Amino acid sequence: MAEFSIDRFVERYAARTSGMNASEVRALFAVASRPEVISFAGGMPFVEAIPNDEVAVVAAEVMRDLGATALQYGGGQGQLALRERLAMLMAEEGLQADPEDVVVTTGAQQALDLLGKIFIDPGDTIALEAPTYVGALGAFGAYQPRYLHVEVDADGMIVDQLEEALFRGERPTFVYTVPNFGNPSGVTMSLERRERLVALCRETGIPIIEDNPYGLLRFDDEALPCLKTLDPENVIYLGTVSKTFSPGVRVGWALGEPSVAQRLVLAKEAADLCGSNLNMLLTERWFADEDRWRGVLGGLVDTYRSRRDAMAAAIAERFPADAEITDPRGGFYLWVTLPSWFDTRAMLAAAVERRVAYVPGTAFYADGRGANQMRLAFCLPSEDRIREGIDRLGALLADEEHLFRSINP
């Protein structure tokens, strides 16, 4: 008799891989990425708005002037000239940063991984919003934490809930939040909540990780102060150029106290020695021309605002009246809560069959919640496609409701 274990190493893998399984949802996303499907699933920036010819000119300059550097290894912290530009970007939201405290990472996603590596021991509790960024669950999950979910309302993280948890004796290693136009909620944390969160964490000595990929994609209101501005010492701030320039260059960063920055640099060097010099130089040169980057960013914000408007209007018209949607004032996402009996994961197959896709809500929780919720990204499809996609989705929701009423008379 032959015993087939398809994977000869199966008994050897670390426990942290236990959640890394094939899934139906992944299989459906393979179909959802086909061109005939209107996808509200991925948060893909509208890179068509980036003038490729201008990027080509910048890239040529980099190779002409700095070719030897671009093709070589670099330091783990990232080039100083780039870190100065990133400090300038942070100043856009009123955050004063010392370039010496900035660590350039391969997208802010790598910063999440490195922070997990330097902060989380197996079994440690970490506090995250509910719902939270799925990529944070993935990055932190590898370090085997316990999750403390803190719910979100229209004003962002409900700090009272965190306080109650601390009162019960919870001692999270850190609190992770996306305070501006959160992924997936689209919600922005109010000033009052920001002040309370910062004060609470300061009192209890719990560091905050402030992830701010969308802050400069602000549609209307004035920018609220960053958590890092409210408490420069206790907050580790993460940024990225993925939404203001390009996710393809994979340039993100962390800003922390020198002690944190130092550990991050060591962790970064252990992980990949250094970031891509070519991409860092390209990014630095891109942001050297203020008219250019502001012009492109302004165009992006206008596009995203129109798309948000188109989606919100279409939803108001086509979704069931009892669907609750958030009101994003920037960023990429709208978050939908349907009546409790909906199962958005099961419904995804029917949605893809109707050529429309979204991300089921369960992806954004560590504990199986979110079955009646979905994330809709308005960043990539055109306004016409958004209207068409919401039409399809609205019709599906109506049919599901009809089926549900028929089965449960």
Added chain:
Amino acid sequence: MRVAVLAGGRTPEREVSLRSGHRVMASLNERGHDAWIVDPGEGPLVEALGERPPEVCYLALHGKEGEDGTVQRLLDLLGLPYTGTAAFDCEIAFDKLLAKDALRRAGVATPEWVAIEGWALRDLGGGAALGRVVERLGLPCVVKPSRSGSALGVGFVEREADLAAAVMAALSFSGAAVIERMVDGTEVAASFVGAPLEPLPLVEIAPKTGRYDYAARYTAGATEYFVPARISSDVSGATLDEAARAVAGLGLRDVTRVDLIVDRGDRPWVLEVNVSPGMTETSLLPMAAQVAAMDLPDLCDRILQAAAARP
């Protein structure tokens, strides 16, 4: 031989199919054939086959379109021979709503079931009759989309209160749902290849979670397999006989895999048949072939020759 390996398509099983297809293509090329991939999900199939005409099409498509007779009918029209079962028999075999009846008519033991069409629930007040399902089948039961593969949309129901949600989930994948009595026992797969079809050793499936769902199928290491199955030779013989009855009753040809459960009383039950069994590195049929001293190129070649020899 010039062989177009049809793989990919537009179904949720697209990725699995591409993995199957690439392995088949490499195997056929190793045997000296001129094989290439044609992905109906990438562009018009008829055009692709016209631009580079094959002598035979090897069907490595999984799921709707590839297994339900759609592609087969088109190839019939084009006059191109293809591997596997003929269009009409595919249509029956792929649709559990039809296949279950066909199996029973052929005298094959298959778990008691109830079939419900979404339309009947939506517009004929069928929801009111849903309570009868549990009366008829008892619990636990298994809810499956009538037309879907790879266990996509399959739900296991232990409490009556969960039945409606499982039916809705299955209907997300297909227009009808088949609800089966759950048979507890050893899960085995019986594969048949060639012309005439010959049985390969039984593969026993031992998912670590206890359920052979999508994740258990396609996560390397999530399931253990034993070939031949760890059951007595008498039971093994009876199981292969039951599977052979299903294969004959449904008119399957060239290559097929029958999924069965051998219950605690050693009785085999046919759950379903597959007209385009997976050929990936985690698939059951290549495993069975390997134990029968048939490597993947041998296996693919044999399937190809069966189709090519058809008058």
